[in-house]
Amino acid sequence: MPAMNIIQALNSAMDVLLDADPDVVIFGEDAGYFGGVFKATDGLQAKYGLDRVFDAPINEAAIAAIAAMAVGMAARGLKPIAEIQFADYIFPAIDQIVSEMSRIRYRSAGQFTSGCVVRSPWGGGIRGGQTHSMSPEAFFTHVPGLQVVVPSNPYDAKGLLIASIESGDPVIFFEPKRIYNGPFDGVPDKPLSSWARHPKGEVPEERYTVELGKAEIVRPGEACTVIAYGTLVHVAEAAAEHAGIDAEIIDLKTLVPYDIETIAASVNKTGRVVVAQEAPRTSGFAAELAAQIQEECFYALEAPVFRLTGWDTPYPHAHEWAYFPTRDRFIRALKTVTEA
Amino acid sequence: MSDAQSRFHVPTPPFRPGDAPDFSYLNLPKAGTAKRPDALASWRETSDLAVGLVGVLDHNHQAVGDWDPRLSPEILREGLSHMVLTRIYDERMLKLQRQGKMSFYMKSTGEEAVSVAGAMAMRPTDMAFPSYRQQGLLFARGRDIVDMMCHCISNSRDNLKGRQLPVHYAWAEGHVFTISGNLGTQFPQAVGYAMACAYKGEDRIAASWIGDGTTAEGDFHGALTLASTYRAPVILNVVNNQWAISSHQNIALGDAPTFAAKGLGYGVASLRVDGNDFLAIYAATQWAAERARKGGGATLIELFTYRADAHSTSDDPSKYRPKGEFDSWPLGDPIERLKQHLIGKGEWDEARHEKLEETMTALVVKSYKEAESHGTLHDGPLAPTESIFEDVYARPDWRLRRQRQDLGI
Numbered sequence A: 001m002p003a004m005n006i007i008q009a010l011n012s013a014m015d016v017l018l019d020a021d022p023d024v025v026i027f028g029e030d031a032g033y034f035g036g037v038f039k040a041t042d043g044l045q046a047k048y049g050l051d052r053v054f055d056a057p058i059n060e061a062a063i064a065a066i067a068a069m070a071v072g073m074a075a076r077g078l079k080p081i082a083e084i085q086f087a088d089y090i091f092p093a094i095d096q097i098v099s100e101m102s103r104i105r106y107r108s109a110g111q112f113t114s115g116c117v118v119r120s121p122w123g124g125g126i127r128g129g130q131t132h133s134m135s136p137e138a139f140f141t142h143v144p145g146l147q148v149v150v151p152s153n154p155y156d157a158k159g160l161l162i163a164s165i166e167s168g169d170p171v172i173f174f175e176p177k178r179i180y181n182g183p184f185d186g187v188p189d190k191p192l193s194s195w196a197r198h199p200k201g202e203v204p205e206e207r208y209t210v211e212l213g214k215a216e217i218v219r220p221g222e223a224c225t226v227i228a229y230g231t232l233v234h235v236a237e238a239a240a241e242h243a244g245i246d247a248e249i250i251d252l253k254t255l256v257p258y259d260i261e262t263i264a265a266s267v268n269k270t271g272r273v274v275v276a277q278e279a280p281r282t283s284g285f286a287a288e289l290a291a292q293i294q295e296e297c298f299y300a301l302e303a304p305v306f307r308l309t310g311w312d313t314p315y316p317h318a319h320e321w322a323y324f325p326t327r328d329r330f331i332r333a334l335k336t337v338t339e340a
Numbered sequence B: 001m002s003d004a005q006s007r008f009h010v011p012t013p014p015f016r017p018g019d020a021p022d023f024s025y026l027n028l029p030k031a032g033t034a035k036r037p038d039a040l041a042s043w044r045e046t047s048d049l050a051v052g053l054v055g056v057l058d059h060n061h062q063a064v065g066d067w068d069p070r071l072s073p074e075i076l077r078e079g080l081s082h083m084v085l086t087r088i089y090d091e092r093m094l095k096l097q098r099q100g101k102m103s104f105y106m107k108s109t110g111e112e113a114v115s116v117a118g119a120m121a122m123r124p125t126d127m128a129f130p131s132y133r134q135q136g137l138l139f140a141r142g143r144d145i146v147d148m149m150c151h152c153i154s155n156s157r158d159n160l161k162g163r164q165l166p167v168h169y170a171w172a173e174g175h176v177f178t179i180s181g182n183l184g185t186q187f188p189q190a191v192g193y194a195m196a197c198a199y200k201g202e203d204r205i206a207a208s209w210i211g212d213g214t215t216a217e218g219d220f221h222g223a224l225t226l227a228s229t230y231r232a233p234v235i236l237n238v239v240n241n242q243w244a245i246s247s248h249q250n251i252a253l254g255d256a257p258t259f260a261a262k263g264l265g266y267g268v269a270s271l272r273v274d275g276n277d278f279l280a281i282y283a284a285t286q287w288a289a290e291r292a293r294k295g296g297g298a299t300l301i302e303l304f305t306y307r308a309d310a311h312s313t314s315d316d317p318s319k320y321r322p323k324g325e326f327d328s329w330p331l332g333d334p335i336e337r338l339k340q341h342l343i344g345k346g347e348w349d350e351a352r353h354e355k356l357e358e359t360m361t362a363l364v365v366k367s368y369k370e371a372e373s374h375g376t377l378h379d380g381p382l383a384p385t386e387s388i389f390e391d392v393y394a395r396p397d398w399r400l401r402r403q404r405q406d407l408g409i
């Protein structure tokens, strides 16, 4: 199996989808000829033509452009994959996504559907400043009708993307750009390691899916449960390793619908939990997880659920590492729950 | 036409890597041919101007026609000096970015006249809502270069406390609004600011700049709608530098004749201007400023120019457009054109120009030394870490106070 990084795995997923189904179309700002600013669609226009993979005007919002165009196209039976250049730039599209895309099936009692994928590079750790670093997943997990996916490695990225387009419902697909080219252990300024040395860096060329709504235990353990997604899965692993704490680490992969069975089984076993997100703390997705755990596992809990999050500030540029939940902050969180 | 049939259409740019660019298809009207209506004329009288081109400097670098603003040699030399400084500053900052002194940089090479002439033709107290590519505006308004550099290298003297990416300046004292990374948001903001000036009975106006690609955003259309409805004293500039990262301007333009023409549909006076002609930009801005100040409302100005370098330090333009396209650009280089104009008038010469470049280079080098003495992004000192919790609100609430403790500071 070839080693791929996340960008290559996404590219391979789109290649497979374009090849198999003439109804799949891909578009976004700079996503056509140039292949996207992160190169996820590189070479696809040359291979499949201008009408399958094309550039969109800079308008995340309107019917004529990305998110909304996805709704209009899906209504006509296409399977669009739209790229929003950075998750931070998804907000002009919020009306189309929240009021329209998410509800087409519901409000038409199933006569119309809006199956599509909105891909977007997400998260910080690349010195992107406040407009290239955000993790806005919680805005979308709050919207009935949307599925929200965040892969943490190349294998899952490909399988989840294919599963997303095949699900028939809209998916907001956030890609942790910090780990596009290699896993990150949450120690700033350390040289990047490569996906080639990671088991999930091996990606089949052909079509396969990774089931939506299923989490994965990436490190079994007894001392506590850690629930993370995206970049922080790797930071959690590094923290457990470094501190010698026998944490059970769950890679959530799908935020909506999230895999409560896997979570509850683990928490009922360990009784101690850290839920992690890079986004600001208040009303973040970690709060949803903490509340659900409290309802499902209250009598198994031995310590308060710990939320490890970004701060309630915009994402700073120069002080990025004071904001990011680094390995050291993760270790403190693990110690807090295991020593409580 | 019985076999006529709708086909899915996606525009392509005229030239891609490997092509030899030939811009003769643009058919640009000659300098001096555009008529200059009264500044309070109906927007309808700008219909020809929106699809034509306001130009003053002709191919011999002479000022011709109705739009010649008849500027004194002092003003022209001042404009030249700001433009030369802008170009040298950009070059230097790019080099420093390559050396790792800052995280990111965006040049305005080839477009210096847009921001310098635009700023000089307004009053220093008029409010500016620029994009990330109008650094010339700051020089024209007298912003301290060391302060600009300190922002770009995010050090302890950065007036934005390291919170923003480089080139996203903000300077309240100089009436320059905080620059956003989110495209287009400043356009309706400028309209609102202008409406507030009118509401307060001031004779200040506002101006904003966005790129060709950004006109596709809803905010462009919202700004024009509201500017027309409320007859806001605002100048709405579209800097058409032909490219939006890798997308040619035709991706945003569609089948419209020009970006300026889009303003007419909103009932807004609209001009297309040679964006590499200092005199034409100055004259058009002066016209629009007078119109705004006297109650005539908004003007949309398309500045027809060319982005001579990469979009930012994150892209390689040779991947999506022919190398050397700028050399074939029919409207030339704005600095060279103003320089030749001054020389033609006997108000400048090569030796003085060389001296100017030397002076500006020395200024930039010396300023950077001073800026660096206040720290750099990688080696510090930066703004104090706890400052990340400031300015979220006027007063931090319990959450931020507790989070600051959690961070251990």
Ligand SMILES: Cc1ncc(C[n+]2csc(CCOP(=O)(O)OP(=O)(O)O)c2C)c(N)n1
Binding pocket: A029, A058, A085, A089, A092, B133, B181, B182, B183, B210, B211, B212, B213, B214, B215, B239, B241, B243, B244, B245, B307, B311
């Ligand atoms: C809302 C939003 N969408 C996308 C982007 C990403 N982006 C940054 S600059 C740019 C191109 C802008 O082109 P143009 O408006 O022509 O301005 P220019 O860079 O040429 O000055 C894009 C797509 C963004 N910053 N904000």
Ligand SMILES: [Mg+2]
Binding pocket: B211, B212, B213, B239, B240, B241, B242, B243, B244, B245, B307
């Ligand atoms: Mg542009």
